[in-house]
Amino acid sequence: MIRKQVGGTEIILIPPKFEDSELPNYIGTFLQPSMIDIIIDHDADVYSTDGTLLAKFRKSSINPDYQDLFTMLLSNTPTNPAVVVALPPHLPSQ
Numbered sequence: 001m002i003r004k005q006v007g008g009t010e011i012i013l014i015p016p017k018f019e020d021s022e023l024p025n026y027i028g029t030f031l032q033p034s035m036i037d038i039i040i041d042h043d044a045d046v047y048s049t050d051g052t053l054l055a056k057f058r059k060s061s062i063n064p065d066y067q068d069l070f071t072m073l074l075s076n077t078p079t080n081p082a083v084v085v086a087l088p089p090h091l092p093s094q
Helices: 020-026 064-075
Strands: 002-006 009-014 044-048 053-057
Touching: none
Parallel strands: 009 044
Antiparallel strands: 002 009, 044 053
């Protein structure tokens, strides 16, 4: 993992955690704490080592128009430290 600061945003380059052939073994399972290498709690852009953008995290920047949607989605998910919520593709991003 490579981490560097650019302005107020951290850039993180991460190698694959699993081989593609291993992924079917994890379908329908929960993420385990031992699988987590980093917890992002600040502005960051995450890229694969080939330069593909994987995620952008901006602390405190959920569009107010979507806050109710996120609240509803989070309240309907099982208790799990690995809940990931994303905008449906038809909704515009900020």
